[in-house]
Amino acid sequence: MNFDDTPQEAAFRAEARSWIAANAPKQYEDELRATSLGRVGLKNADILEVAKAWQKKKADAGWACLHWPKEYGGRGSSPIERVIWQQEEGPYGKLSGMFIIGHGMCGPTMMAYASEAHKRQYLPPLASGEKVWCQLFSEPAGGSDVAGLRTRAEKRGDDWVINGQKIWTSGAHYSDYGILLTRTDPTVPKHKGLTMFFLDMKSPGVEVRPIKQASGHSDFNEVYFTDVVIPDSQRLGAVNDGWNVALTTLMNERMSIGAGVATGFPELFDFCSNLMLDDRPAIEDRNVRSKLASWAVKASGLKYTSIRAISALSKGERPGPENSIGKLVAGPMIQDVATYALDLQGAAGVLSGPEAELAGKFQAMLLRAPGTRVEGGTDEIMRNIIAERVLGLPGDIRVDKDLPFNQVPTKGRS
Amino acid sequence: MNFDFSDDQKQLRDQARKFLAEKCPPKAVRVVLDGKEPYDRALWKGFAEMGFLGVAIPEEYGGAGAGHLELCVIAEEVGRALAPVPFSSTVYLAAEALMLAGSDAQKQAWLPKIANGEAIGTLALFEGTGNPSPKAIKCEAANGVLNGTKKPVADGAIADLIIVAARTGSTGRDGDISLFLVGPKAGGVEAKALTNLDPTRGQAELTFKNCKAEPLGAAGEGWSIITQVLDRAAVLTAFEQVGGSDRALEMGRDYALDRIAFGRPIGSFQAVKHMLADMYVSATLARSNSYYGAWALSTNAPELPEAAASARISATQAFQHCAKNNIQVHGGMGFTWEFDCHMYYRRANALALGLGSLSYWEDQLIDRMRKRNAA
Numbered sequence: 001m002n003f004d005d006t007p008q009e010a011a012f013r014a015e016a017r018s019w020i021a022a023n024a025p026k027q028y029e030d031e032l033r034a035t036s037l038g039r040v041g042l043k044n045a046d047i048l049e050v051a052k053a054w055q056k057k058k059a060d061a062g063w064a065c066l067h068w069p070k071e072y073g074g075r076g077s078s079p080i081e082r083v084i085w086q087q088e089e090g091p092y093g094k095l096s097g098m099f100i101i102g103h104g105m106c107g108p109t110m111m112a113y114a115s116e117a118h119k120r121q122y123l124p125p126l127a128s129g130e131k132v133w134c135q136l137f138s139e140p141a142g143g144s145d146v147a148g149l150r151t152r153a154e155k156r157g158d159d160w161v162i163n164g165q166k167i168w169t170s171g172a173h174y175s176d177y178g179i180l181l182t183r184t185d186p187t188v189p190k191h192k193g194l195t196m197f198f199l200d201m202k203s204p205g206v207e208v209r210p211i212k213q214a215s216g217h218s219d220f221n222e223v224y225f226t227d228v229v230i231p232d233s234q235r236l237g238a239v240n241d242g243w244n245v246a247l248t249t250l251m252n253e254r255m256s257i258g259a260g261v262a263t264g265f266p267e268l269f270d271f272c273s274n275l276m277l278d279d280r281p282a283i284e285d286r287n288v289r290s291k292l293a294s295w296a297v298k299a300s301g302l303k304y305t306s307i308r309a310i311s312a313l314s315k316g317e318r319p320g321p322e323n324s325i326g327k328l329v330a331g332p333m334i335q336d337v338a339t340y341a342l343d344l345q346g347a348a349g350v351l352s353g354p355e356a357e358l359a360g361k362f363q364a365m366l367l368r369a370p371g372t373r374v375e376g377g378t379d380e381i382m383r384n385i386i387a388e389r390v391l392g393l394p395g396d397i398r399v400d401k402d403l404p405f406n407q408v409p410t411k412g413r414s
Numbered sequence: 415m416n417f418d419f420s421d422d423q424k425q426l427r428d429q430a431r432k433f434l435a436e437k438c439p440p441k442a443v444r445v446v447l448d449g450k451e452p453y454d455r456a457l458w459k460g461f462a463e464m465g466f467l468g469v470a471i472p473e474e475y476g477g478a479g480a481g482h483l484e485l486c487v488i489a490e491e492v493g494r495a496l497a498p499v500p501f502s503s504t505v506y507l508a509a510e511a512l513m514l515a516g517s518d519a520q521k522q523a524w525l526p527k528i529a530n531g532e533a534i535g536t537l538a539l540f541e542g543t544g545n546p547s548p549k550a551i552k553c554e555a556a557n558g559v560l561n562g563t564k565k566p567v568a569d570g571a572i573a574d575l576i577i578v579a580a581r582t583g584s585t586g587r588d589g590d591i592s593l594f595l596v597g598p599k600a601g602g603v604e605a606k607a608l609t610n611l612d613p614t615r616g617q618a619e620l621t622f623k624n625c626k627a628e629p630l631g632a633a634g635e636g637w638s639i640i641t642q643v644l645d646r647a648a649v650l651t652a653f654e655q656v657g658g659s660d661r662a663l664e665m666g667r668d669y670a671l672d673r674i675a676f677g678r679p680i681g682s683f684q685a686v687k688h689m690l691a692d693m694y695v696s697a698t699l700a701r702s703n704s705y706y707g708a709w710a711l712s713t714n715a716p717e718l719p720e721a722a723a724s725a726r727i728s729a730t731q732a733f734q735h736c737a738k739n740n741i742q743v744h745g746g747m748g749f750t751w752e753f754d755c756h757m758y759y760r761r762a763n764a765l766a767l768g769l770g771s772l773s774y775w776e777d778q779l780i781d782r783m784r785k786r787n788a789a
């Protein structure tokens with residue numbers, strides 16, 4: 001049991017460190033370091049442009065999408081090297097937010113199902129951040145129940161014609177491409193009539209409408225499709241096999257394990273160390289200490305769980321459903337941590353923005369946290385995954401399992 | 415980087431699991447639970463023969479000299495099987511104190527006996543209600559003679575070797591405390607077995623009346639040694655707790671698959687599934703924190719105090735969580751003497767207190783994190 005770099009890893013780390021020191025956009029370091037969940041944006045620059053520029057620089061020097069094959073814009077690195085890079089990239093890694101869906105999910109799906117020519121055409125500009133991708137899965141009728149989606153794809157000659165609506169699509173408003181899950185046969189059970197495509201978001205008939213979120217920001221969108229034409233060559237996987245393609249995407253989401261998931265704990269610890277409460281630092285208060293300690297061991301537990309997973313990966317084991325634990329623990333924890341940090345601020349906790357303690361860091365966290373518990377699978381879905389696929393408990397009873405999709409009830413109360 | 419046990423260590427774990435499955439089934443635990451024996455003597459002998467007692471003791475003192483990672487994997491199995499033997503008091507407390515502070519002669523005298531199962535040891539620290547603190551120690555030592563009362567002392571009624579924390583100064587500082595070693599022929603020790611939450615691990619009150627004792631470690635170093643011993647024991651106990659958590663989760667899972675209500679296995683109800691998923695989550699976090707503790711213990715890293723507190727808190731929470739919800743999954747059956755659920759519940763809650771309570775370790779953790787952040 002050890003944390004030491006092998007000589008090879010140490011060499012990689014040294015190379016990464018010196019390249020980052022020479023090339024990172026240092027003028028944003030402090031600001032990036034200070035940001036936490038829920039607060040995106042830079043004061044004096046367009047975050048999108050800064051992020052794209054940093055990504056391009058990395059790509060040109062061979063530091064983008066480390067684990068992808070070289071011919072698709074990556075570096076062919078090991079899982080450990082990816083983690084070492086993340087550790088060294090530090091706060092600049094926060095600039096990758098807008099690429100996560102493209103790099104973590106769309107790219108791997110393209111790699112598994114697109115033609116060789118398409119891979120060579122689309123993957124390098126995705127890796128380098130020149131093109132941004134989004135994931136068009138969720139619909140008003142299909143969120144947790146993704147396979148309940150209704151967007152239709154109908155074959156017309158060599159093309160497909162798409163009609164319908166997606167929702168909660170992160171980054172659709174600045175995306176160039178998207179992977180799209182559609183229904184191609186409504187007369188068979190829901191999982192058996194889906195087909196996956198990728199498309200140009202600028203195609204005629206695609207309309208993106210930003211949604212104002214509970215946090216006040218607009219990071220996700222509704223996307224409407226009216227007679228949008230997609231060539232059959234942009235189909236990913238076989239007709240009506242879209243569910244299996246989607247599972248590849250969702251499995252790859254799990255692969256994106258990093259060394260640190262955001263929990264809000266380091267921020268809370270700092271805050272309590274500096275805050276005065278009844279004339280002494282809050283951290284000297286018995287109740288504060290007890291709360292902090294409980295969260296500390298969750299945060300460290302997550303950290304060492306992911307290091308265990310990385311060790312397993314490096315020995316060639318596949319990441320399994322047990323990795324659902326990260327989001328399930330961190331999501332509710334961020335929410336609780338933020339709530340507690342505001343409680344410590346007393347009546348002033350109600351303020352947000354620049355007037356608030358720490359420029360409203362915890363207020364922003366509080367308002368973003370509900371989304372964290374929903375995106376990428378809700379807490380309940382994560383628990384189902386652990387219960388069914390890790391512990392082997394029976395699946396939920398599915399009343400729609402063998403029903404043709406067009407006979408599945410669509411209203412709760414009738 | 416390799417944050418996992420080695421194949422050899424995993425093999426040792428399998429070997430220990432197999433041995434305990436055979437020699438320590440729940441009905442063997444019940445013999446002690448029902449008060450028919452103070453501990454399982456045959457199992458204790460088996461532990462010695464398998465080399466479990468001396469894995470971390472150096473070869474020159476009769477051990478296997480393998481190290482603490484090996485001891486961690488055995489501790490996990492001890493916890494999983496609820497082994498009713500004085501393992502933790504002897505191996506984590508007495509042996510660790512001897513290895514840290516004993517003279518060569520003391521090590522020669524005692525460590526081989528611990529390794530071969532001849533001597534049961536313990537640490538007499540507590541004096542009634544409260545957490546570990548130099549101020550709470552009233553027991554006094556002067557001119558090699560001890561006076562005072564200790565309780566609770568784990569396995570105190572069956573111990574051959576007692577390491578006692580006593581007051582040797584009156585400055586009001588940590589340096590007032592020194593450690594002493596009391597052997598079986600000392601005289602002046604009175605032991606009274608006490609009823610406790612978990613009868614599979616005995617607790618006692620020890621009264622010392624002009625009892626002859628030899629110093630262990632330098633005078634005034636007692637508290638510093640105790641802190642180190644507690645940190646080491648915290649990591650090792652965390653592995654017992656992880657083993658117990660895993661077993662309680664397994665019992666709950668198995669019952670949920672077998673028991674039918676409303677025409678289906680109860681494990682198909684989400685409320686039950688989600689309860690088991692949460693048990694898995696707490697057990698996994700505890701395991702990961704404990705691995706970190708094991709790494710720190712085995713390398714004697716400067717991170718050990720913080721890692722030990724993390725492992726301790728996380729494993730305490732996990733075992734309590736898994737043990738209580740295992741009973742809930744079992745419904746009325748879970749509340750019968752006949753089912754084994756309560757044995758895990760008892761052990762979970764007893765282990766939660768033995769080295770100082772959760773709130774004590776929470777305090778320690780925050781102090782240690784502050785120190786690191788300040789450095």
Ligand SMILES: Cc1cc2nc3c(=O)[nH]c(=O)nc-3n(C[C@H](O)[C@H](O)[C@H](O)COP(=O)(O)OP(=O)(O)OC[C@H]3O[C@@H](n4cnc5c(N)ncnc54)[C@H](O)[C@@H]3O)c2cc1C
Pocket residue numbers: 101134135136137138139140142143144145167168169170171220371372374375376377378379380381384396684
């Ligand atoms: C910030 C954010 C970003 C997102 N980005 C994207 C994106 O880029 N692309 C994309 O495709 N989607 C995206 N999503 C959508 C996200 O995947 C869905 O919102 C999520 O899967 C939940 O679906 P839903 O919103 O339809 O809720 P519902 O499925 O309607 O869930 C409502 C409630 O019912 C519970 N529930 C539902 N089914 C079950 C069940 N079987 N067992 C127990 N409880 C259940 C849920 O846990 C929840 O509490 C995003 C969402 C958010 C909040």
